[in-house]
Amino acid sequence: MRKIFMLAAFALSATLAGAQAKYIFLFIGDGMGFGAVTLTEDYLAAVAASANKPGSGTLAYSTFPVSGFATTYSASSWVTCSAASGTALACGSKTRNGRIGMNEEATQSFTSIAYRLKEKGYKVGITTSVSIDHATPAAFYAHQASRNMYYEIAQDLATSGFDFFSGAGLVNPLGKDKKQENVVDIIEKNGYTVVRSLSDCQTSTAQKLLLLQPESKPQSAYPYVIDKAADDYTLASTTTLAIEKLRSGKGFFLMVEGGKIDWASHDNDAGSMVREMVDMSDAVKVALDFYRKYPKQTLIVITADHETGGLGVGNSENSATGVLGLANQKASVDKLAQRLAKAPVSYSEVKAWIVENMGITVTYDDDAMLRSLFAQNASPKPANDDTPCTLKNTGAMGKSIMRMVSARHGGGYSTFEHTGTMVPVYAIGEGSQLFSGKIDNTDIPKKIAKAAKIEWK
Numbered sequence: 539m540r541k542i543f544m545l546a547a548f549a550l551s552a553t554l555a556g557a558q559a560k561y562i563f564l565f566i567g568d569g570m571g572f573g574a575v576t577l578t579e580d581y582l583a584a585v586a587a588s589a590n591k592p593g594s595g596t597l598a599y600s601t602f603p604v605s606g607f608a609t610t611y612s613a614s615s616w617v618t619c620s621a622a623s624g625t626a627l628a629c630g631s632k633t634r635n636g637r638i639g640m641n642e643e644a645t646q647s648f649t650s651i652a653y654r655l656k657e658k659g660y661k662v663g664i665t666t667s668v669s670i671d672h673a674t675p676a677a678f679y680a681h682q683a684s685r686n687m688y689y690e691i692a693q694d695l696a697t698s699g700f701d702f703f704s705g706a707g708l709v710n711p712l713g714k715d716k717k718q719e720n721v722v723d724i725i726e727k728n729g730y731t732v733v734r735s736l737s738d739c740q741t742s743t744a745q746k747l748l749l750l751q752p753e754s755k756p757q758s759a760y761p762y763v764i765d766k767a768a769d770d771y772t773l774a775s776t777t778t779l780a781i782e783k784l785r786s787g788k789g790f791f792l793m794v795e796g797g798k799i800d801w802a803s804h805d806n807d808a809g810s811m812v813r814e815m816v817d818m819s820d821a822v823k824v825a826l827d828f829y830r831k832y833p834k835q836t837l838i839v840i841t842a843d844h845e846t847g848g849l850g851v852g853n854s855e856n857s858a859t860g861v862l863g864l865a866n867q868k869a870s871v872d873k874l875a876q877r878l879a880k881a882p883v884s885y886s887e888v889k890a891w892i893v894e895n896m897g898i899t900v901t902y903d904d905d906a907m908l909r910s911l912f913a914q915n916a917s918p919k920p921a922n923d924d925t926p927c928t929l930k931n932t933g934a935m936g937k938s939i940m941r942m943v944s945a946r947h948g949g950g951y952s953t954f955e956h957t958g959t960m961v962p963v964y965a966i967g968e969g970s971q972l973f974s975g976k977i978d979n980t981d982i983p984k985k986i987a988k989a990a991k992i993e994w995k
């Protein structure tokens with residue numbers, strides 16, 4: 539009897555295992571390493587307790603039932619760029635840094651998971667918080683020798699046939715020489731409706747949509763969450779719209795990139811980074827709401843393309859690691875660089891701005907570092923702390939200052955670039971068990987195909 543029961547249970551689980559992922563979400567936190575996850579969860583715990591006591595909060599995905607690690611090296615380097623890792627995550631193949639959806643020699647185009655699912659009748663959505671022609675989203679729809687071929691990448695978007703795109707804008711709509719046909723017109727000629735507000739997107743009945751920021755906003759990326767205005771888009775708002783547009787039909791594949799986790803990490807700006815992490819986590823919550831309605835048909839996978847910044851969380855030499863200070867940071871590195879660039883500016887004014895906006899007091903050591911950085915870049919050479927000056931290298935100055943600020947908040951960066959460490963993978967839903975343990979980034983699209991019962995040839 540017991541044997542029969544066990545056989546029946548086995549048959550039932552085999553049937554369930556035979557189900558197909560019909561609604562598939564792939565979230566890519568660009569630059570999201572374990573340090574970013576840990577520091578953000580420390581920050582969430584500190585904010586919740588309103589005290590600088592050790593603890594761990596939770597991002598929407600860190601308690602998913604399945605988790606693992608992915609290696610990220612590219613064909614040309616231990617340290618990948620977003621083009622090669624995007625190609626790995628989209629197409630399941632290693633390539634050289636810089637290539638988009640093509641092999642090392644740039645002689646052969648790969649077929650991404652998005653095209654494979656589209657061919658099987660799934661609707662496809664590609665969304666990001668940076669420009670839609672940037673490397674990570676591009677790897678899902680474009681085939682170009684270089685990630686810098688923004689115009690050509692946007693032309694590939696026009697002919698992709700995918701159903702929904704959203705991002706900040708297009709980097710090079712008139713081509714490098716600024717003399718080409720506007721690529722927005724080419725996209726429209728290929729059947730897309732281009733909308734530049736969330737409400738226009740909501741009300742549009744178009745079958746193929748491209749949602750961008752208004753032309754009055756930067757086209758390269760959404761503003762950092764920490765600097766956002768009330769009408770700026772969030773990843774949660776665009777994910778909600780994407781689901782609405784894609785849900786009718788046989789199924790969908792939606793890729794959501796948190797692109798500015800990477801940008802904040804390149805700037806060693808931990809206060810901005812944790813807010814970008816929360817922004818993507820809020821978008822995952824939208825997907826989780828959907829999953830709860832269709833748990834047997836939905837798969838949600840979260841990963842990163844690589845780690846950025848070599849972020850360590852605190853150190854035992856510095857017991858005064860002030861994670862709660864991240865909450866008191868009021869502005870991003872962008873605002874800091876703008877303030878530095880606004881001449882005339884004195885050392886006293888810069889220091890006062892940092893204290894006001896970065897949530898730190900300036901210690902004796904910080905003061906020595908800031909003063910020397912200011913003097914190196916100021917003209918005329920400051921006679922005293924109140925000498926009005928013009929500063930050069932304000933972008934680089936901003937990054938150096940943010941490295942110091944972040945260290946005071948518990949985020950110790952080791953580089954302004956990417957690193958080669960493994961990245962986390964989280965999964966929930968139909969087929970999620972495929973994503974456990976140590977895998978390579980090229981496995982991820984193949985496992986998604988397996989969950990969707992599609993043969994990967």
Ligand SMILES: [Zn+2]
Binds near residue numbers: 569846
């Ligand atoms: Zn990067």
